[in-house]
Amino acid sequence: MLRCTRCGKTYPETFRLRCDCGGTLLVEREVYDFFGNLMPYFDARRYVQFLPVSGSLLPPPVPAITPVVELEVESVNALFKLDYLQPSGSFKDRGTWVTVAKLMEEGINEVVLDSSGNAALSMALYSLPAGITVHTFVSYGALPEKLALLQRLGAVIHFVDGDRMAVHERAVEFAEKTGLTYVSHWLNPYFLEGTKTAAFEVYEQVGVPDYVLVPTGSGTLFLGLWKGFTELKRMGEITDLPRLVAVQATGYESLCNRSPLKNKLADGIAIPEPPRLDEMKRALKETNGLCVSVTWEETEEAWEWLKRAGFLVEPTSAVVLAALWKLVETGEIPDGSKVLLPLTGSGLKLTEGI
Template sequence: MSSYYCPDCATRTPVESASWCCPDCRGPWDLEFAAAPVDLKSLSGRVNSMWRYEEALPLRAPAVSLGEGRTPLVPLTETVSVKLDFLMPTLSFKDRGAVLLAELARRLAPRRVIADSSGNAGTAIAAYCARAGLDCTVYVPEATSAKKVEQIRAHGAHLELVPGDREATAEAARAAADVPGTFYASHVYNPYFLHGTKTYVYELWEDLGGTLPEAIVVPVGNGTLLLGAAIGIGELHAHGLIAERPALIAVQAETVSPLAAAFHAGAEDLLDDNAPPRPTLAEGIAIPRPARARQILRAVRESGGTFLTVTEDQIRAAQLDLAARGLFVESTGVACWAAAGGWTDRAAVVPLCGAGLKTGVAPGPGPHSVQ
């Protein structure tokens, strides 16, 4: 296995230590791992899952795979295509990272696995821990969508409903993570998750014949898909497999947009006077203080991208608009489509991250097109 290292204070520790954060600054880990180049011509005969890019992944030959990855890329307009990442085993893109965390946990053999989530990551961790035969506890806010709670329980995980917001849930899980014999399957703190989500970009690269679009648009809360995309883009560029890096267009709900506020203020980290969060239909990205804020802001700036925000009415309209096009997506997953006016001047790909059955139809006005 590789080693963890802290990007802020350069502390290092073996992955086998199962340390979930830097012991000096309590920040999230990065991973000392050098991906090998993937030969595009070699892919046609490989397994039809994200594990076809095995040279680029820090773990190989997983015992817990459910066939995740290789989701369809569908054109919706002349310039915009959508990647149907809700067609995953647990109906969200979080399977890309969860399978690596569960496989890592299986190899480390802890007494129990814990995770915290607004719903989708917890569902994915629960499913893959069930596959691996691992005892799993998932912490979620008490206001989490009923269907997501039901799905977590269906996979046999212990469920902890935490009063308060997403941050209170994370604090409860982090306290439990310090108990000996525990593996904290954190999609925020553990970098293996990001090396799973980077396969989103490898799939785009393959499907587009060895190229990437001008812009990759992603919804951002904790930034796990955006940072994974940045890792994947960096690897492809470093290996000479793409000539140009696409711009990363990050989308937040207007009511919970700390990263957008910091970005447009020119700050390198979250603002001290950050506005308190308000309720949003996009529960999956309602993160008031993302732990990897500095990395997210840096990745967007270095890509030449930007941050956009969307209103609750735009989210409602976008969900209905996509449904009218044949795609029923959860309210968080439509945020990027809701921001369509901000990036349709260039060829772009949008992830549809979670199935509409997870949250149902958002209440509000009737359907109208966002294009």
């Protein structure tokens, strides 16, 4: 079932974004024996028993289980998870895969979303085999390479003159006016069910890290990882949750204190007012986590480092490394810690930028 994070009201597992009270929703299910419920796949289907989908209608571009590569960085044990190796080039495919499976089950064939790029690209790709028409709202500032891909995937692109929040509002208005289903990954509880599989993988691959650094704008990966590790704890697999570190872009902080200078390079997390903010605060508290924000220059330096390490990612992915450097320098992450750094978006799309 779905449960409201604010008033606790429950709903059946249909496609729904908010409670009647306006609160955000999370999927709540009994969880059982982890290893006893793994399916014999080396991809996201491995965890299908833990997902709120029937399993009979899964879109063909199945998300991969992505490698975790261990490198010594500043005397900590850095575990880079190559989560950009997904069908549309970002971790978002995990959430989209579950979402589109749910939309297919309900026979929904036309949807509206807003995205700075990757979420829309992911939805456009998965919607093709599902026969779903995608209306995507983007700002004029969206990267041309991503727009070109979106168009070639058949998405209907609606340009909005305004910032990320204005794009969000126009999309909501359009969905209300037309009666089409709004599928914002910011709100969609099924999206988090997909991103939680990253935690299951990490657990199987390297156990429980001491720290998990996550690029955090709308919080879809941050909350997915929190939910995944929380379910592992409820299943009795782990005793302690890893400490979650929300990594934000300066000028767009929602959890850290807001800085004056804007880090527009990390465009994927330039989301100053995420609707799941209360849950993110709760996850930070529950995991004894912390928040850190990084500047444009710090992001750029980390991005260059990642390229030289052989990780061809987009700039937003680099914030976690910039944050690691900071937290090691200040002593907040001690030497010898086991630190997970998910790398979230492919750099292959950015022919102008790498």
